[in-house]
């Protein structure tokens with residue numbers, strides 16, 4: 528198959544669009560729950576198959592308006608672990 532000028536143009540456009548998508552997902556990425564002494568018990572309970580919604584209800588005992596507040600631009604706050612624990 529002969530690669531024409533139009534093929535190159537198409538490939539370039541695809542590459543640019545993919546690049547923009549990748550950059551945006553990088554920016555929006557929530558940090559992982561740290562594997563420190565405070566958070567490890569939660570992660571272990573999850574790994575053992577505990578109910579996610581039950582585990583994350585306890586996040587608010589520390590992460591609330593009074594103590595370790597979330598950033599002002601934080602996305603919708605329920606279900607912490609959907610965003611902050613991902614595989615891979």
Ligand code: HEC
Pocket residue numbers: 558559560561563565566569582583585586587588589590595607608611
């Ligand atoms: C015992 C108190 C406590 C509980 C409970 C707790 N956290 Fe934290 N969390 C902290 C503190 C303190 C920090 C900031 C210092 C640090 O990195 O350890 C933090 C930091 C974080 C960070 C930011 C890490 C970073 O890289 O900046 C995330 C995300 C987080 N917590 C999520 C959670 C989630 C989700 C839960 C519920 C499963 C949870 N935390 C429960 C105390 C707590």
Ligand code: HEC
Pocket residue numbers: 555556557558583586587590596597598600601602603604605606607608609610611
């Ligand atoms: C819809 C996805 C989503 C949910 C649900 C969510 N977060 Fe986040 N969280 C994020 C993103 C994205 C950031 C990074 C925000 C930024 O820096 O602009 C963040 C930032 C944070 C930070 C600051 C750490 C940092 O990145 O500097 C903490 C702490 C945190 N979240 C804890 C929680 C807790 C606790 C809950 C549950 C009450 C929760 N999050 C629910 C997506 C989410």
